[in-house]
Amino acid sequence: MASPMFPLVEDVIGRILTFCPDFATLHAVVLASKQFHAVYQTHPKSITQAVAYNIVGPALPAALRVLRYPSRDINEDSSDPLTVTSVCVEESSASIITWDEKMQLVKNAEEIAVLEDIYSIKFKSRHSRTSVLTPEESHRFQRAAYRAELFSAIFPADTWSVDDIDELDSVAISNIQEQRAALLNVYDTRELLELFSFVRFMRAILKGIVAAERHIDILLTAGPTRILEAWEDDIGWDSSNADTPNRLFDGYYARAFAKHKDILNPPTEDDGGSAARWLLSDVPEVNDTCSHCLTRGGLELLTEANWHLHPISQRSLGRLKSRLTNNSTLFDPVNKAVAVAGTTAVRLVDVDFTPRGPSLFIFWGGWISAVFDFAQTAGQSEFASWTKDQSYCVPCLGRFLDENVWRWLLAERVKEGWVPPEDCWYGYNCRTQVHKYTHATTKNHLAVPTRGDE
Numbered sequence: 001m002a003s004p005m006f007p008l009v010e011d012v013i014g015r016i017l018t019f020c021p022d023f024a025t026l027h028a029v030v031l032a033s034k035q036f037h038a039v040y041q042t043h044p045k046s047i048t049q050a051v052a053y054n055i056v057g058p059a060l061p062a063a064l065r066v067l068r069y070p071s072r073d074i075n076e077d078s079s080d081p082l083t084v085t086s087v088c089v090e091e092s093s094a095s096i097i098t099w100d101e102k103m104q105l106v107k108n109a110e111e112i113a114v115l116e117d118i119y120s121i122k123f124k125s126r127h128s129r130t131s132v133l134t135p136e137e138s139h140r141f142q143r144a145a146y147r148a149e150l151f152s153a154i155f156p157a158d159t160w161s162v163d164d165i166d167e168l169d170s171v172a173i174s175n176i177q178e179q180r181a182a183l184l185n186v187y188d189t190r191e192l193l194e195l196f197s198f199v200r201f202m203r204a205i206l207k208g209i210v211a212a213e214r215h216i217d218i219l220l221t222a223g224p225t226r227i228l229e230a231w232e233d234d235i236g237w238d239s240s241n242a243d244t245p246n247r248l249f250d251g252y253y254a255r256a257f258a259k260h261k262d263i264l265n266p267p268t269e270d271d272g273g274s275a276a277r278w279l280l281s282d283v284p285e286v287n288d289t290c291s292h293c294l295t296r297g298g299l300e301l302l303t304e305a306n307w308h309l310h311p312i313s314q315r316s317l318g319r320l321k322s323r324l325t326n327n328s329t330l331f332d333p334v335n336k337a338v339a340v341a342g343t344t345a346v347r348l349v350d351v352d353f354t355p356r357g358p359s360l361f362i363f364w365g366g367w368i369s370a371v372f373d374f375a376q377t378a379g380q381s382e383f384a385s386w387t388k389d390q391s392y393c394v395p396c397l398g399r400f401l402d403e404n405v406w407r408w409l410l411a412e413r414v415k416e417g418w419v420p421p422e423d424c425w426y427g428y429n430c431r432t433q434v435h436k437y438t439h440a441t442t443k444n445h446l447a448v449p450t451r452g453d454e
């Protein structure tokens with residue numbers, strides 16, 4: 001006879017439910033057992049809150065405020081500036097989390113985790129494509145990210161037409177600027193500096209996309225998750241209206257921060273690295289040197305984890321030696337070899353990224369790894385000790401590529417079945433390969449010159 005199961009006491013079941021890693025698991029567990037279902041029904045708020053915490057982490061109150069803030073109900077040009085600070089404040093106590101909120105919490109958490117990965121590789125460690133921020137640093141980063149998302153949700157740019165802005169008088173403009181400053185009022189100095197540091201990070205991303213300061217201010221209004229889209233893809237930015245002064249959005253964050261005396265002397269605009277000290281406790285790699293020439297490069301040094309972020313990774317053709325760069329018959333072969341190597345790298349990277357959401361790190365840089373793999377086996381003594389896990393300054397990585405990309409291309413073409421014609425005497429230095437198609441195709445120029453210059 002089967003022995004009766006011990007009835008689990010209610011608080012043990014409740015405790016088990018709070019360990020569910022996500023809402024789908026919680027849902028499945030609750031549906032699978034009447035007993036679990038009954039316990040869940042008794043404590044729905046606290047159990048759901050605990051699972052939300054497992055997904056979002058300690059920034060949960062800030063994450064919920066983003067979803068719940070009734071931004072559409074605040075009339076920007078007429079309400080009391082202080083209203084924005086008191087509406088729907090960050091709450092730590094448990095509350096009912098709706099189905100829509102759960103979906104949005106998960107989506108935002110995934111996107112902010114990706115932003116944290118980018119932040120980590122740029123400001124914390126160049127050796128990892130997933131965040132290596134400590135739990136405290138991660139909390140500060142994520143809380144600041146949600147607060148920036150809230151700022152953008154309350155003060156968006158896309159609800160304003162140019163004509164609407166023209167109609168605003170100076171009192172209305174100043175009222176909105178007061179509201180923006182007031183929204184920051186509730187944070188203590190330390191938290192304000194963390195947000196300030198996060199805004200610097202958003203600016204650093206945007207500076208790679210648009211040059212003009214005024215454009216950056218407008219794009220900042222899009223908020224962190226949409227700025228992430230800009231990083232991953234093209235933002236489709238129409239700058240036609242952005243060159244004229246915009247009274248409503250110039251100094252979007254700067255004016256709000258300027259009202260807080262503790263941030264009167266912030267680090268300079270371009271100093272994303274030093275602003276990072278408000279979010280990070282420690283940056284151990286900041287004094288690292290190039291593995292080959294000992295130049296100090298810190299987080300700017302290139303290694304396999306981060307060289308896809310550098311423009312050097314996008315110039316495969318430009319890294320061919322000497323006049324090969326202008327040999328048009330090599331364009332297709334080099335693009336094909338780079339694409340094959342890049343695609344292989346994407347597959348590998350995707351496997352690594354599965355736990356943290358979608359991969360950003362596609363295509364670019366994969367071919368550099370392939371050139372390193374080739375150089376390791378090609379037996380060129382000068383580069384035998386150069387491995388992709390070492391750190392390189394830009395000149396050293398450039399020198400490595402200049403000496404190895406053309407050899408790698410030759411090997412890739414031969415692997416694909418290409419039978420090289422006779423070597424041209426002048427090899428990669430040949431001038432004729434640049435302007436004479438027949439010569440370029442009937443002689444092999446992926447070769448060391450055996451005679452001097454033509």
Ligand SMILES: [Zn+2]
Binds near residue numbers: 291295392395397
């Ligand atoms: Zn170097």
Ligand SMILES: [Zn+2]
Binds near residue numbers: 425431445
């Ligand atoms: Zn030639």
